[in-house]
Amino acid sequence: MAIRELKVCLLGDTGVGKSSIVCRFVQDHFDHNISPTIGASFLTKTVPCGHELHKFLIWDTAGQERFHSLAPMYYRGSAAAVIVYDITRLDSFQTLKKWVKELKEHGPEDIVVAIAGNKNDLSDIREVPMKEAKDFAESIAAIFIETSARNAVNVEELFQKISKQIPPLENPDLDSNESFKITRQPPPSNKRCC
Numbered sequence: 001m002a003i004r005e006l007k008v009c010l011l012g013d014t015g016v017g018k019s020s021i022v023c024r025f026v027q028d029h030f031d032h033n034i035s036p037t038i039g040a041s042f043l044t045k046t047v048p049c050g051h052e053l054h055k056f057l058i059w060d061t062a063g064q065e066r067f068h069s070l071a072p073m074y075y076r077g078s079a080a081a082v083i084v085y086d087i088t089r090l091d092s093f094q095t096l097k098k099w100v101k102e103l104k105e106h107g108p109e110d111i112v113v114a115i116a117g118n119k120n121d122l123s124d125i126r127e128v129p130m131k132e133a134k135d136f137a138e139s140i141a142a143i144f145i146e147t148s149a150r151n152a153v154n155v156e157e158l159f160q161k162i163s164k165q166i167p168p169l170e171n172p173d174l175d176s177n178e179s180f181k182i183t184r185q186p187p188p189s190n191k192r193c194c
């Protein structure tokens, strides 16, 4: 089965839960005392999608303003961007809109954009109505989902939705798109590891 490497970056204000979403997706773990990201961190996870395997190369960027200028390094060449806001912080939704604008102006033309409203376990103190965020996502043809990294709600689904939006390759051997780098598993060998 072909393994398709998909670069994915996470963008969004500091403290919205980007690292927590990645940690939940890759390690199925939640850390209440997680530290703010410095620069960016990198993790991978491979998931089946139809007749392909999608290996997500995940760049979790730092949300603090002082790291903003590094972001192009991470969204450049990305097949998808997950822009995260915190449903309990209206200001984080405004920051999300700035990221959408920046991606539109400087990001890859065919990038899949997913909007994730995180911390939906705290909906009793919500500041961003779900309908407003959903309508905004629709207006820019983005995926929309509310997640809770803490309670493991919709995190797998977020990445599944991204997988589904990536068009399957008609002929993997002829594909030349840089952001959809293809690798193949080595042919079975006679060697045994143990």
Ligand SMILES: Nc1nc2c(ncn2[C@@H]2O[C@H](COP(=O)(O)OP(=O)(O)OP(=O)(O)O)[C@@H](O)[C@H]2O)c(=O)[nH]1
Pocket (backbone or CB within 6 Å): 012, 013, 014, 015, 016, 017, 018, 019, 020, 021, 031, 032, 033, 034, 035, 036, 037, 038, 061, 062, 063, 064, 118, 119, 120, 121, 122, 147, 148, 149, 150, 151
């Ligand atoms: N209640 C709740 N808290 C969460 C959730 N996700 C993250 N948090 C908490 O929010 C805080 C910030 O989480 P991070 O994952 O570090 O946020 P970040 O967006 O990566 O922050 P930066 O690295 O500064 O960009 C931490 O205290 C997390 O434990 C969630 O789904 N629900």
